[in-house]
């Protein structure tokens with residue numbers, strides 16, 4: 001007996017069986033292709049993981065003390081790289097983009113150049129303009145040319161598209177240039193990784209001083 005194939009999702013009945021006829025090689029090929037396409041139409045496409053399903057493992061910080069508990073301090077304040085209202089989003093309503101992954105730094109000294117570098121599992125650095133292979137993009141680079149950040153030095157990297165890629169991530173905060181400012185430079189780093197959050201105040205002592213946070217998904 002020849003089997004019938006029906007699609008419960010579409011509710012369409014299966015095609016009636018053709019009348020008995022000679023079944024050549026071409027008919028077999030057409031039948032196999034139709035069966036494949038028909039079956040493919042019935043498959044459910046996996047949805048992107050919600051933030052609650054992001055599995056964060058192996059969190060390791062180099063020369064920084066991470067806080068994972070959020071203490072609300074009132075309404076959200078801009079350009080401090082801190083989730084003041086503990087809603088899981090860093091500096092929302094301040095013109096910064098956000099995603100299931102978000103990494104933000106802020107510092108006070110207007111001329112000092114600090115750099116936030118986030119690399120995904122493929123090792124490529126998140127840059128401005130377009131997402132890297134991991135879907136990460138940087139939406140601010142301060143202090144920027146021509147005082148582009150207006151003294152509000154915040155750098156922000158977020159997951160712009162797709163689900164978080166599994167693998168190892170590295171978040172580095174580096175003091176690029178003091179530009180005449182006397183160290184140390186205090187930098188707030190906050191990270192949103194799915195439903196988990198981390199924050200720390202980094203004290204950078206000299207040029208090229210760097211602190212890193214690594215984790216796996």
Ligand SMILES: [Ca+2]
Nearest residue numbers: 083085087089
């Ligand atoms: Ca917030």
Ligand SMILES: [Ca+2]
Nearest residue numbers: 077082084091
């Ligand atoms: Ca804030």
